[in-house]
C-alpha cells in the first residue's frame with residue numbers, strides 16, 4: 001500500500017439549504033485517521049456521517065475547514081488536481097456496492113483503472129490491470145467468481161467485489177459508507193472481518209461509517225457525530 005501516513009480534517013463546516021432555511025450539518029468538526037488505523041464513524045441518522053466521509057474523500061467540498069494529507073492541504077487545489085488526488089489516494093466502498101450490472105466481477109474491479117488512467121493509457125495497461133483485478137478478487141475470496149455478473153453474486157460477494165475494486169491501484173485510504181448496511185449479520189461480519197484483515201495484515205488505513213454498534217466496537221477508534229460535532233473513544237474490543 002501507499003506510504004501516506006495521515007489524513008486530517010480541521011474545522012469542517014457544512015450546511016445544506018432547505019428552501020430558505022440553512023440547515024447546519026457539520027459545525028466545526030476535527031477528525032483524523034492515522035496510517036494503519038481503522039476508524040468507525042457512528043451517529044444518528046442524518047447526523048452527517050456520510051457528509052463527513054464525502055468531504056474527507058474530496059467527493060464534496062466543505063463550506064469551511066481544511067483537509068490535509070501528511071500535513072499538506074489538498075482541498076484547495078484546482079478541480080483537476082483534486083480529481084487526480086481523489087483517484088490516487090482514496091478507495092470508496094458504498095452500501096449498495098455500485099457495481100455495473102453488465103460487467104463481470106473482474107471487469108468491475110478494473111473500472112478505477114479506466115478512471116485513473118484515461119482511455120488511452122488504460123487500453124495500453126489493461127493486461128496488467130486485468131491481472132491486478134484477478135489477484136484482488138482472489139484476495140477477497142472471489143477467485144472462483146471472476147466472470148460472474150453482479151446478478152449472479154450474493155450480497156456479501158458483491159460487497160467483496162466492491163472492496164476489490166476499491167483496492168485497485170493501491171489507494172492510501174479506504175473510505176467505506178455503511179459497507180455492511182445491506183447485508184445480514186453473518187455476511188456483514190464476514191465483510192468486516194475481511195476489512196479488518198486487510199487493515200491488520202496490509203496496514204490499510206480505513207474510515208468506515210456504520211449504524212451498527214457491533215461493527216463499530218471492532219474499530220481501533222470510534223468517532224460519534226451528534227449535533228454537528230464529534231466525540232471520540234477507543235472501544236473495549238479493539
Ligand SMILES: Nc1ncnc2c1ncn2[C@@H]1O[C@H](COP(=O)(O)OP(=O)(O)OP(=O)(O)O)[C@@H](O)[C@H]1O
Nearest residue numbers: 016017025043044045046047048049050051052211
Ligand atoms: N445534497 C444534499 N442536499 C440537502 N441536504 C442534504 C444533502 N446531503 C445531505 N443532506 C442532509 O444533511 C443531513 C446529513 O446527511 P448525511 O447523509 O450526511 O447523514 P448520515 O448521518 O450519513 O445519515 P444516515 O445514517 O441516515 O445515512 C441530513 O439531514 C440530510 O438530509
